[in-house]
Amino acid sequence: MATFMDVHHGMVGITEDELRQAHEADVAIQAEEGVTFVNAWADPATGTVYCLSEAPSADAVQHVHQRTGHPADEIHEVPLQV
Amino acid sequence: MATFMDVHHGMVGITEDELRQAHEADVAIQAEEGVTFVNAWADPATGTVYCLSEAPSADAVQHVHQRTGHPADEIHEVPLQV
Numbered sequence: 001m002a003t004f005m006d007v008h009h010g011m012v013g014i015t016e017d018e019l020r021q022a023h024e025a026d027v028a029i030q031a032e033e034g035v036t037f038v039n040a041w042a043d044p045a046t047g048t049v050y051c052l053s054e055a056p057s058a059d060a061v062q063h064v065h066q067r068t069g070h071p072a073d074e075i076h077e078v079p080l081q082v
Numbered sequence: 083m084a085t086f087m088d089v090h091h092g093m094v095g096i097t098e099d100e101l102r103q104a105h106e107a108d109v110a111i112q113a114e115e116g117v118t119f120v121n122a123w124a125d126p127a128t129g130t131v132y133c134l135s136e137a138p139s140a141d142a143v144q145h146v147h148q149r150t151g152h153p154a155d156e157i158h159e160v161p162l163q164v
Contacts, residue, residue: 005132042160079126080125
């Protein structure tokens with residue numbers, strides 16, 4: 001498994017409910033792709049959302065996000081953490 | 083206080099030691115700006131580093147990073163988290 005930070009752009013004005021619903025939709029199917037979404041942070045002003053996950057691959061992360069209707073714009077493996 | 087995600091670009095090939103040293107340099111002076119750096123994640127392949135912090139303002143976050151020689155390229159307040 002590896003740690004990934006994926007980034008969504010274009011979610012200007014995202015609300016707390018919308019963020020929670022999107023996260024819960026991902027969590028509902030994540031096991032099918034071997035992914036575990038750990039945290040998500042959102043900046044409604046610029047529409048930027050960051051999702052931290054543990055997954056076998058970046059593709060697996062994107063598969064979950066695609067299936068729930070909000071594909072990531074960037075997916076970074078982040079092997080280093082402090 | 084608010085939660086911020088700041089992003090550094092251009093750190094291709096960053097090593098675990100370099101990430102730790104940069105983070106420790108920030109932590110050493112953070113209190114002077116009222117900032118608490120919580121986590122940092124790095125993608126050496128693309129040179130992207132994400133820093134999560136609690137701070138009174140984005141400027142305070144940037145002041146710490148500037149004083150330790152690695153200013154952020156983006157700073158996002160992330161008031162929403164799940």
